[in-house]
Amino acid sequence: MSDRLKANLVLDKEYKIANIDERIYGSFIEHLGRAVYGGVYEPSHSEADDQGFRKDVMKLVRDLQVPIIRYPGGNFVSGYRWEDGVGPKEDRPRRTELAWRTIETNQIGTNEFFDWTKKVNSNIMMAVNLGTRGIDAARNFIEYCNLPGGTYWSDLRKSHGYNQPHNIKTWCLGNEMDGDWQVGQKTATEYGRIARETAKAMRLVDPTIELVACGSSGSGMPTFPEWEATVLDHTYNEVDYISLHQYYGNQENDPANYLAKNIDMDHFIKTVISTCDYIKAKHRSKKTINLSFDEWNVWYHSNDADKKIEPWSIAPPQLEDHYNFEDALLVGSMLITFLKHADRVKMACLAQLVNVIAPIMTENNGRSWKQTIYYPYMHASVFGRGVSLEPVLSSPKYDSKDYTDVPYVDCAAVYNEENEEVTLFIVNKHLEESISLSADIRSFEGYRLIEHIVLENDDLKAVNTPAEQVVAPHTNGDSKLENGHLEVNLSKTSWNVLRLKR
Numbered sequence: 001m002s003d004r005l006k007a008n009l010v011l012d013k014e015y016k017i018a019n020i021d022e023r024i025y026g027s028f029i030e031h032l033g034r035a036v037y038g039g040v041y042e043p044s045h046s047e048a049d050d051q052g053f054r055k056d057v058m059k060l061v062r063d064l065q066v067p068i069i070r071y072p073g074g075n076f077v078s079g080y081r082w083e084d085g086v087g088p089k090e091d092r093p094r095r096t097e098l099a100w101r102t103i104e105t106n107q108i109g110t111n112e113f114f115d116w117t118k119k120v121n122s123n124i125m126m127a128v129n130l131g132t133r134g135i136d137a138a139r140n141f142i143e144y145c146n147l148p149g150g151t152y153w154s155d156l157r158k159s160h161g162y163n164q165p166h167n168i169k170t171w172c173l174g175n176e177m178d179g180d181w182q183v184g185q186k187t188a189t190e191y192g193r194i195a196r197e198t199a200k201a202m203r204l205v206d207p208t209i210e211l212v213a214c215g216s217s218g219s220g221m222p223t224f225p226e227w228e229a230t231v232l233d234h235t236y237n238e239v240d241y242i243s244l245h246q247y248y249g250n251q252e253n254d255p256a257n258y259l260a261k262n263i264d265m266d267h268f269i270k271t272v273i274s275t276c277d278y279i280k281a282k283h284r285s286k287k288t289i290n291l292s293f294d295e296w297n298v299w300y301h302s303n304d305a306d307k308k309i310e311p312w313s314i315a316p317p318q319l320e321d322h323y324n325f326e327d328a329l330l331v332g333s334m335l336i337t338f339l340k341h342a343d344r345v346k347m348a349c350l351a352q353l354v355n356v357i358a359p360i361m362t363e364n365n366g367r368s369w370k371q372t373i374y375y376p377y378m379h380a381s382v383f384g385r386g387v388s389l390e391p392v393l394s395s396p397k398y399d400s401k402d403y404t405d406v407p408y409v410d411c412a413a414v415y416n417e418e419n420e421e422v423t424l425f426i427v428n429k430h431l432e433e434s435i436s437l438s439a440d441i442r443s444f445e446g447y448r449l450i451e452h453i454v455l456e457n458d459d460l461k462a463v464n465t466p467a468e469q470v471v472a473p474h475t476n477g478d479s480k481l482e483n484g485h486l487e488v489n490l491s492k493t494s495w496n497v498l499r500l501k502r
């Protein structure tokens, strides 16, 4: 017992990082694969409502309490004509969709998706096409969505049965414009100029909006972080956020290295913050640009299967990663990283939400089910509202192929003053051993431990299926709280949620 691995934590209600913007628990639905058609929308399904939306899927989404959903892409948006998706369904064109080489039927568009987000208690983060289109399409689109009426585009919306404006607040200026896979890829200067001019026109239509400029498609891009510096140099006064995208995988089947990858994410975030603040200083500006990490997840399981998909099919099973237990641990670790950066990461979107690299899966005309990654995402979203606290943590460490000094224990803490609740999110990354954590939480006088949720499994590769939730949390965690001292047994490779209440 005495030579067990030990970690120590001090948590104090005064060690505040920042208020958590609930939009860090956002997600993403792209017109891609079976996300919309067969996922969100399947009029022939026995669970379909009067608009063709699957009620079983809506329930799973509502349980996640997703505050904002990015739409309609992704790479898809760079070839999208938003006008194709509004008005009578029978008049909507079928188009070749170039990003994913499929057929888009346009049976779901802006208005239907708006209705769906309301049904799942969420909001849209809307992206405009800066690949094949530009200022004119974007200013018409925002007029269609946000003006009450009395103009051509707002009256067109009314004629489509939507009398009230959608009032969409958050808008993305294109998607991954640095990537050579993007239809209409641009250099940083080309993008910076069009993003600035589009932002100006959109704000002239609706001055209340918030705008997100495209950062790099990932920290591995050769133009990172010069891209961010150039884009922000052009757009600093016009935008509010810069985007970050990052996906990880365990292609080499090296779990110790894989579970350390949120260190890379942490480094990415710090570099983008520095770049934003460099341009702030250069512009002698008082304004601070915040971060929108609007695509993040594990993505690699489906890469080979995607190569075999027939082009020009409708809603094929693209990007259908089947997530295992170790993926859930990394997703939990990435959520911890966001919480530690709550002062600058104000939005983040788990990419994506249904069927496409998603926590929720469906069978066509069949069952819906929760992937392993559903659980840490749900726990963080439901219990992670309040103030992010700085956990002063000392943990044993390890070295892996790409990282040194990786703490076995990763932790974030959230204080919800109004509800008098404290939640600790903790990952033990040790592949073989449990770790004994001692936490000094004396500043939370009168608090008691109400729940210790654990997600664990002896098999890192265990997956859930429509028939069986092999990886699912239990509430039999081994912990106790006495006189302001919390003792927690963190079982090997586990995700833990400790909930305290006064």
Ligand code: AHR
Pocket (backbone or CB within 6 Å): 030, 073, 074, 075, 076, 175, 176, 217, 295, 351, 352
């Ligand atoms: O989320 C899948 C794709 O990943 C998105 O369409 C794109 O933006 C990114 O490359």
